[in-house]
Amino acid sequence: MWALDPRIVFLNHGSFGATPRPVLEVQDRLRAQMESEPVRFFTRDLEPLLDAARAALAAFIGATAEDVAFVPNATAGANAVLRSLPLVPGDEILVTDHAYGACRNAVDFVAARTGAHVVVARVPFPLGSPDEVVDVVLGHVTSRIRLALLDHVTSGTALVMPIERLVAALAERGVDTLVDGAHAPGMVALEARDVLLRGLGGAPPAPDAMIGAMVTLPLPGAAHVSASLPPPFDPLQDALLDRFGIEVPVFPGDRPGRRLIRVSCQLYNTIEQYERLAAALVELLEIGRAGAP
Secondary structure, eight states: OOOOOTTSEEOBTTTSOOOOHHHHHHHHHHHHHHHHOHHHIIIIIHHHHHHHHHHHHHHHHTOOGGGOOOOSSHHHHHHHHHTTSOOOTTOEEEEETTOOHHHHHHHHHHHHHHTOEEEEEOOOSSOSOHHHHHHHHHTTOOTTEEEEEEESBOTTTOOBOOHHHHHHHHHHTTOEEEEEOTTOTTOOOOSHHHHHHHHHOOOOSSOGGGOOSEEEEEEOSOOOOOOSSOTTSOHHHHHHHHHHOEEOOEEEOSSTTOEEEEEEOOTTOOHHHHHHHHHHHHHHHHHHHHTOO
């Protein structure tokens, strides 16, 4: 079903996900169709193929085909919207401090070009309720806000944001919302967080309603391990791959000394793999507390 290296526990589908073999086979057939008669493919075959794909995607995400347009990725889509806004000096764009870096860069670029101002709502993490997100975001709304850019599922902290509530509440205040939904379609609950918490201890950083196929946890202690990759790669991420064959990202936290680990899962992952990660983290973090090199 998947072409992943069986020697690696791949727990980072949220960064670069593997493609199922049936999808790869369809891609191969389309490439062969294109190469067999390029003019026919681009002038006659391509538009009907795209229309069929739009209809299938629209049915999956609950939209109409006429309202769906393909873009290379979510960041390109965000850029298309942001650069089309008729902003003037004094206008404001609202984001949170959990915004995906590339989309936040696009917001900063557009603001600098137009004289608009970026307003950052600082959402706590860990947090205890979706209400905290709603209160913080709406607390930054003024008459100058022209657009809110919000993640449906945050990238670094892997929170499922209360996006329906936020979009409705912002609309009531006359604010349009651009949703970065890169991780959202097909999001399901998985059990990785509970496995890791049992191994590492500690409290859940967010309620169950805000957790889906990705989860980010603060890591206790520190691991004194050497790194073969340059910054910004964390040496713990390096050690997990080199010593245990586990591919999973480790990020800096919101204060010096805090680190976060994000597990993003797919159908190819198993509970045994999460348990293997938990055991590896316990070993590496114990090494750190013992002061061993």
